[in-house]
Amino acid sequence: MFKIETYDYSDKNIDDLGISYEYHCVYILENGKDAYIGETNNPIRRVKEHNSDSKDNKNKKYNFNKVHIITGLLAEETPAKHYENLLIKLMKVDQRFNIVNRNDGEKPHYYRKNEFELEFDKLWGKLVENGLAKTKEFELIINSSTYKYSPYTVLTEAQQKTLTSIVNTIDSGETLPHMENYKTRPILIKGDAGTGKTVVATSLFYYLKSNQRYRDKKIGLVYANSSTRSEMQEVFKNTKGLSKKDIISPIAVTKQHYDIIICDEAQRLRRGKNLGKYYVNFKIGNERLELDNNHDELDWILNNSDCQILFFDEKQSTCPSDITCELFIERLKNNKRGIRPIKLDEQMRIGAGSSFVPYIYNLLYQRANEVKSFNDYEFKLFTSFSDMVKLLEEKENDVGLCRLCTGYAWEWKGREDNTSTDISIEGINIKWNSQTSGWLSNQDAKREMGSIYTLPGLDLNYTGVVIGPDLFFDKTNNTISVDRGNFFDSKVKNGATDEELRKYILNTYAVLLTRGIKGTYVYVCDDNLREYFAKYINIHIC
Structure with missing residues (x-):
């Protein structure tokens, strides 16, 4: 886990703060209005540099008087640089502070990236608790009613954290290719039955459509199962600001390019096996995207959208037409794409609890x-x-x-x-x-x-x-x-x-x-x- 230590200081007492880290950490300098984010293995030295009278020091004018040092899983340089990069991008979007960094730092790509991204989701909540980030605006947007499946549903703390993690990942650009010839990374949210995946999916869609940064984007919420799709279309038809047309089938993705696709119950996306009468439409979908019939509905989403958020529970695969879990994950990880993992593990539906x-x-x-x-x-x-x-x-x-x-x-x-x-x-x-x-x-x-x-x-x-x-x-x-x-x-x-x-x-x-x-x-x-x-x-x- 993470620890955030806060120190008040002036130019005269920096040496007396008792900060003695010999490993990498992330720090935030701030004055209540402006903030600078960095990573170092010597925070005393860096604080002095930010307050020096050197003509090359652009930060002296901000008169930083607090430093917050974040430690925990950041003892190595690479993950520390990764968190520095994420925090600069996301705190700019959050607007709790005016972020004065002149660039976004480095965006490293490394073997354990997924592990550290999952931990970052926990760190953001601590920043909010410590007043270093604002409560995300979606909480104000969606917490106005409490009816089932509605995007207005009041979310639990765990669901809000999941939604925060998804939005933070999109805002930070973490889904974008990290180098040439690589592809976008889908956000993959895993959770058991009853953990609230559908509520998070609909709340996410409503948040994006209501947010100034995304309201002009082409966004679709995909359901492969026709009965679930019909239920959700009725919900959206009766929700102000949304439309029945927002809930789409996988084949609809082949008809036009989407900026963002949210796919709930992604384990029900189909491949070309045991499709019955649907095989005719399956062929048409592949032909539209100039793909052969070895491709499937996951390919349609990956090929005809810029950002993908997939809600997935492999244990709910019930038919040979479902893309197998092994193929699903292998496709994402081994195709110069990778995934951004997020976990949702709080039981919300079943009164018996998570066990x-x-x-x-x-x-x-x-x-x-x-x-x-x-x-x-x-x-x-x-x-x-x-x-x-x-x-x-x-x-x-x-x-x-x-x-x-x-x-x-x-x-x-x-x-x-x-x-x-x-x-x-x-x-x-x-x-x-x-x-x-x-x-x-x-x-x-x-x-x-x-x-x-x-x-x-x-x-x-x-x-x-x-x-x-x-x-x-x-x-x-x-x-x-x-x-x-x-x-x-x-x-x-x-x-x-x-x-x-x-x-x-x-x-x-x-x-x-x-x-x-x-x-x-x-x-x-x-x-x-x-x-x-x-x-x-x-x-x-x-």
């Missing part, structure tokens, strides 16, 4: 080595499907936004014949979701079964998850296994190996199991698999 999402993945991937309980959160396993349906209906009447959902373990018979029953469990007949876009807001669809195509990226108050017959517990091999005969999503199944299919199905259920804000109810069709889950989830008692 819930890892616990779900540990259960599904059989890595759990202890039973966890979650205070003030209803996480229950049901042995009776009718009991789960009844309780979920009660919750719907009480708080609303409660839905059933499952994996693609039943045929969609109603697609051809709307009188047919799609799903039958314990004598209860249910239809698949009648629509993907806008399903949550359709009150007539409350008794339908949701799917991975209707719910990713969205919140429910209570979720009733049915783990269907596509999964079973193989007691011989002590493994959660896939029954291909009971899995009916051809876009996922075709061409996928058994291990790949298992990963996609497990990730699908993980996504569904992490939608609930107040509670998650689970019913398991396979008896042996229910027995396995009963070791880790409390059974509901009527």
Whole structure:
């Protein structure tokens, strides 16, 4: 971590300040109005030089009377120069002080740059605490209302820090190529389900469109998933200053060049595999940018925009058409591009807290080595499907936004014949979701079964998850296994190996199991698999 030490001084007492650093640090000289930023391994010498009567000294006229010395991870010259460069650029934008540096210092590029950039995000908050930077103006812009997904949503401290880090990175020019023949560096924000990536994405878009420096820029907010895109278009349609047209699909990026692209749920960007009817549009998108079909939607964003902000959670990849995590990261790091990493790790959606999402993945991937309980959160396993349906209906009447959902373990018979029953469990007949876009807001669809195509990226108050017959517990091999005969999503199944299919199905259920804000109810069709889950989830008692 960082330490900021502040010293008051005059020309006469510089030697008495007791500053004795023999390693590199960053310092800020200021007089309340003007400031100079530098790096050194001898701050006493540098303070004297800035206050000397030499005719070459341009800073004497400012009468600096305070020096703030920043130490911590800056003991080496290269990261210290990097922080000096960032602070000069960003404090000029921040305007707490008139920055008098005549240049921006050096912009070094080195092996551990990402590590030090992540730490810089923490340093900026300390500067604000110490009065050396202003609270970023976006806090005043966006903290005016509190409705879900709105760019006006009041952000948590962690979300505000993430937003600050993104804006600081753009303002500092850190995404620009650091030398000839290199390409722009995308900003990559990683976070688990429920850490508020969508809220940060919409708040970022609103901030940029409302800010004088960016309002003339061509900016788009991309969603690959049509149902999430539809939900966000409705939010933006009803938000003053924004438009439904601001929320775009990946293929829209191929139609015109963008200054800034924000892509939420970037793990859903597609490659040319298992695309079905969309393959026609996929080819058209590549043709527009004069790319062959070995390229994909990530290429469209990288090739037709100047700055990219990508929100990413590899664990929510649920389909072979998704660009694999390995390919996604390799493309950025090994293509003379690199990434600017930012972490978002505070659980915001799920009332169970930050340990819930890892616990779900540990259960599904059989890595759990202890039973966890979650205070003030209803996480229950049901042995009776009718009991789960009844309780979920009660919750719907009480708080609303409660839905059933499952994996693609039943045929969609109603697609051809709307009188047919799609799903039958314990004598209860249910239809698949009648629509993907806008399903949550359709009150007539409350008794339908949701799917991975209707719910990713969205919140429910209570979720009733049915783990269907596509999964079973193989007691011989002590493994959660896939029954291909009971899995009916051809876009996922075709061409996928058994291990790949298992990963996609497990990730699908993980996504569904992490939608609930107040509670998650689970019913398991396979008896042996229910027995396995009963070791880790409390059974509901009527």
